[in-house]
Amino acid sequence: MESSRGQNGIQLLLAAEQEAQQTVNNARNKKMAKLKEAKEEADRVIGQYRAQVEADFQRKVAESSGDSGANGKRLEHETDTKIQHLKIEASRISQDVMQMLLRQVTTVKN
Numbered sequence: 660m661e662s663s664r665g666q667n668g669i670q671l672l673l674a675a676e677q678e679a680q681q682t683v684n685n686a687r688n689k690k691m692a693k694l695k696e697a698k699e700e701a702d703r704v705i706g707q708y709r710a711q712v713e714a715d716f717q718r719k720v721a722e723s724s725g726d727s728g729a730n731g732k733r734l735e736h737e738t739d740t741k742i743q744h745l746k747i748e749a750s751r752i753s754q755d756v757m758q759m760l761l762r763q764v765t766t767v768k769n
């Protein structure tokens with residue numbers, strides 16, 4: 660009887676060990692499935708964020724390039740205005756400058 664109880668105990672231990680191994684394997688599989696699911700979710704969130712950032716960047720590029728045309732026209736207008744102002748000033752004082760230059764060139768100093 661003792662040997663049959665011993666055999667029975669060993670069988671119970673083996674069955675318990677197999678059950679424990681199966682439980683561990685199930686837990687490992689569930690863990691891997693959850694990790695895979697979390698990675699997929701993270702990839703999805705990252706993709707959405709990347710798309711949003713790219714859209715914002717493209718919008719800003721479009722806005723700034725549109726402004727550069729307006730800025731170019733504004734700068735061109737300001738430059739033309741300043742050139743006209745300088746031409747007017749030059750023509751206004753050109754006679755005085757010519758007189759001063761002639762006086763300096765023709766005056767003899769000892």
